[in-house]
Amino acid sequence: MASIQLTGLKKTYAGNVEAVKGIDLEIADGEFVVLVGPSGCGKSTLLRMVAGLETITDGTLKIDDRVVNDLEPAERDIAMVFQNYALYPHMTVFGNLAYGLKNRGVKREEIERRVHDAAAMLEIEPFLERKPRKLSGGQRQRVAMGRALVREPSAFLFDEPLSNLDAKLRVQMRVEIKQLQRRLKTTSLYVTHDQLEALTLGDRLVVLNGGSIEQVGTPMEVYEKPASMFVATFIGSPAMNMLPVAYLRERGANGLLDHLAADTDVIGIRPDDLRIEAPDEDHLVVTGTVELFEAAGAESHLYVSLEGSDQPTVIRTSARPPVAEGETMRFHVLPSALHPFNQASGKRTQQGVS
Amino acid sequence: MQTKQMTFPSRWLPYALLAPQVAITLVFFLWPASQALYQSLLRQDAFGLRTTFVGLDNFARLFDDPGYLNAVSATAVFAVGTTLLSMGMALLLAATVNRMLRSRESYTTLLVWPYAIAPAIAGVLWWFIFNPSIGIVPYILEILGYRWNHRTSGSDAMLLVIFAAAWKQISYNFLFFLAGLQSIPQSLIEAAAIDGASPFKRFWTIVFPLLSPTTFFLMVVNVVYAMFDTFGVIHATTQGGPAQATNILVYKVYADGFVGLNLGSSAAQSVILMAIVVVLTVIQFRFIERRVNY
């Protein structure tokens, strides 16, 4: 068990390409932190720097208060689960799990015990004598987890471990990873590009963009108070709608926008906050035409073109809303559901709206 | 020349890993080659007592020497003959085997093993069946009215070494042609059949052009083989005779230098051969780059 401290961590590649631009982050002992962002945002590089697979250009990395910048991966007391699992194809499952322990000089009986404990926990005991190519994708994924588990490291590092699984298995493994981490209370750093995976798994999220941190917070903080337009549109699906403040004012905002900071010029509204039924409180009203109706089972999406705006707008409703394509109708928004941003800085302008 | 994205951080280990290969290369390849270059510019007197620097004179003499020019033309005849005979046979056999479904494996097995036979042994085998006094082939030829004697006839001797060299190389060419044929999509041949091309026409208009990368590759390999790897065939049989008729360049380097002890001339011949190998290797590699794209 250990805390991980990143101070001013930087990665510069040949040709002055800055992949990671000075990251400060503190991960508490036992915490599950998810690094999330689009591809190329530096999340994997950052994880690999923590693992010791990428050299650190600048800054300090501490694991359990020990500077580990120049230590080999094996000396950092971490374990890693790779995206393509990286199982040794010529070794049995047992051999795969035992390899790291053997290299550390762990005693034979101890190896047996730990491998069997991990195998039992992951329900892969029946496969211990098989080679990886005889396993299904899900089983391989478990073996990869098992290899990390047996090491009993002070931190787990996950590099998009679920992205090679089909959708159903992905959800199942997501739950299992979460339960496992709850039980073991091992500090974990998890990289994904999938915002839903990030929201469901993490104690805290770190949203990365272009090598820098956009926002750090609990899943609910990040969802409810996105610190920037980038986070607002990246987290949550369908993505948040963005409308100019001026547009809302023209629609007769009647002082409902007065509490916003002066530099606010863009308003974000989540698709679920544009409602078909009018609430009792004071609210804003916009008018639009339903271009497309998309039934998605438990919910439905309306693609609406708002009157006087060329911004395509998405609205999420209950499964069977009383609308038809081509219909023009009014949508209602509570002032508390507005996310105020400044276009130039891309940042949120005012705290404490909700 | 890529490495892995991730590499091991060690300053001295890669050098230690390369050391054996590099040491052998320097001692047994580069140093002798540089010596050959150096010696090609020198000449020793008849008793090996005095050595003088003669510049490019050894080369100039070679190109004035009818013996050397004869070796060049013998090499050309030998290389072209061996390549054509061996590749022709191999292509015929490969194209035929490729038609077969059940017997393909068995025929392949029966055709590949001569690869294992050393050129020198191949030479001895053919030398024996063509032996003018007891060989079986001269006996048959005699009945047909031809007196075979590779001890006196230069053209008989040349044919003999070509047979021996080509025979050993058939399996190699066969395997590559077969691999080439199998990589041609069946759908193309079916398309040609629907377009009404006869089997024979299909082969020459569809299969053979698509096989041309393999053919070209094999041509280079076969020329290299005939020029450099067939020393054993010549040495174990004709020893360059009769009357220099089969004295190919590689054999001449050996005979002039090792037997005749004419070091300067032999070194100059070595240098010329090296230049030829370099050219052939470059052609082969440039071609491989293209084949990858093909």
Added chain:
Amino acid sequence: MVENRPWGNLLAHLILIVGVALVIFPVYVAVIASTQGPGEFLRGTLPLLPGGHALENYSAMWQAGLSRVGAPPVGQMLWNSFVMAMAITLGKLSISLLSAFAIVYFRFPFRLVFFWLIFITLMLPVEVRIIPTFQVVADLNMLNSFAGLSIPLIASATATFLFRQFFMTIPEELMEAARVDGAGPLRFFKDILLPLSVTNIAALFVILFIYGWNQYLWPLLITTDPNYYTIVMGIQRMTTAADSDPQWHLIMATVVMAALPPVLVILFMQRLFVKGLTETEK
């Protein structure tokens, strides 16, 4: 095939049978000759059916050799060939594996220089540098020794390139996982890279063993002591004498014994052989 005409198949089989017969014929004649008694060859042409002297000829050559022409017993020459072929094969495999590992898994100054240095060996076959190479080996006191027979031949650009190409196809993460598992470069090489290369090593082994076994010019140059004669060059010593004293039945028995080991290797490991051949020459 698109269509299967019966006469077409018949013709195809005919072509193949004639082709196979042509390929086998020289060896068939050799086998027949090796079973004859010494008198058969004086009568003119060679019989086409086996004689009854096989055992006698083979055991004579195996144990005694042709002492009149200074050829040692075949048993000993076969052993010499085997030692030389194995030394060349294992030598080439090990130094190529190490070099390829260095070139693929490390980044270091002069990497490209080393790569080209290895590449150059392709362009300098022993046939074009006969005398100076002989001089080097003589200066190193390696004439008439197994070291001299094998070491100068074990540099190998093709094997190095083959392994390099194969290593490049091994997923990056395998090495990273091994590093996280505490394996340093040498342990990674031994525990992961070597086991994964087994098929390639075996395929190359077949090709290189044949290459080593069939060496001719090199042993011819550097052995004068019959105790180091290899079988392939030993046969030549016999044939030079054969014209004056035709011992064809004995020579052919030797030929058969010389050709048998590499031919058996190909027949029993055909799949590996084909893989090795087509991949090294790419």
